[in-house]
Amino acid sequence: MPELARRFGGWYRKLGVPAPGSIQLRNVTAGYGGINVFSDLALDVRPGEFVYLVGPSGAGKSTLLKVLYGTVRPRRGSVFVDGVAVHRLHSWQTGKIRRRVGCIFQEFELLAHLTALENVLLPLQLAHPRIHDPQAYALDALELVGLKDKANEYPQTLSGGQQQRVAIARAIAHQPRILLADEPTGNVDSRTSSEIMELFHQLNELGGTVVMATHDEYVLSRFPARTIELQPGLLEAA
Numbered sequence: 001m002p003e004l005a006r007r008f009g010g011w012y013r014k015l016g017v018p019a020p021g022s023i024q025l026r027n028v029t030a031g032y033g034g035i036n037v038f039s040d041l042a043l044d045v046r047p048g049e050f051v052y053l054v055g056p057s058g059a060g061k062s063t064l065l066k067v068l069y070g071t072v073r074p075r076r077g078s079v080f081v082d083g084v085a086v087h088r089l090h091s092w093q094t095g096k097i098r099r100r101v102g103c104i105f106q107e108f109e110l111l112a113h114l115t116a117l118e119n120v121l122l123p124l125q126l127a128h129p130r131i132h133d134p135q136a137y138a139l140d141a142l143e144l145v146g147l148k149d150k151a152n153e154y155p156q157t158l159s160g161g162q163q164q165r166v167a168i169a170r171a172i173a174h175q176p177r178i179l180l181a182d183e184p185t186g187n188v189d190s191r192t193s194s195e196i197m198e199l200f201h202q203l204n205e206l207g208g209t210v211v212m213a214t215h216d217e218y219v220l221s222r223f224p225a226r227t228i229e230l231q232p233g234l235l236e237a238a
């Protein structure tokens with residue numbers, strides 16, 4: 001390991017802050033209203049690792065990803081994502097994590113009145129007002145997912161798989177160190193799902209950390225990686 005990286009790692013350890021690109025959860029309890037979806041959860045993902053979150057419907061995969069993205073605030077415990085103490089962020093500070101992490105939601109939520117390019121560009125401009133040429137970043141991301149020629153089309157004229165790829169371009173346009181993906185192959189055929197997975201593995205090979213929730217047996221067997229299983233029935237009264 002290069003000397004600087006080694007010293008940098010040591011410095012982080014001394015501060016007690018997990019390194020950039022890593023995820024660390026300790027004793028995390030999260031839920032909604034009167035229920036806890038999971039309690040006392042511990043999780044470590046190393047920088048550059050690829051991890052699947054599995055478990056039956058309702059087990060809490062989406063909830064866990066939302067905790068990592070700062071959308072659901074944990075009731076107890078500590079959550080470090082890319083060196084940021086997410087559990088300490090107030091709701092108005094979640095931009096701090098969104099600037100560092102890319103997220104592909106289960107319902108991919110493209111804005112119907114914006115073109116593919118605008119869907120990628122708008123959140124990029126909001127989160128990163130200082131990027132000099134955001135359009136170039138957005139077009140690069142669309143090119144990476146193979147949709148540069150569809151940049152000026154609206155979501156309703158794109159197939160489900162193409163819309164999913166626009167959502168991926170939106171998540172990676174700011175070149176995040178960590179990518180969170182919630183069943184990104186849930187609504188696409190096996191060919192598109194292989195394309196999406198190859199793209200994720202490319203991002204991973206470039207050094208990105210990927211955490212992906214999935215039910216997709218085809219993906220799990222064809223693209224094996226570490227699997228973290230969330231158990232059902234952990235639901236309990238808060």
Ligand SMILES: Nc1ncnc2c1ncn2[C@@H]1O[C@H](COP(=O)(O)OP(=O)(O)OP(=O)(O)O)[C@@H](O)[C@H]1O
Nearest residue numbers: 032033037055056057058059060061062063064106
């Ligand atoms: N906004 C919410 N308000 C109240 N309860 C919720 C909310 N979102 C999820 N839940 C509940 O929390 C539990 C976990 O849901 P979650 O969406 O995290 O599961 P999941 O593992 O992602 O399931 P799936 O595989 O179907 O996507 C479920 O019992 C669900 O009903």
Ligand SMILES: [Mg+2]
Nearest residue numbers: 061062106182
């Ligand atoms: Mg889910």
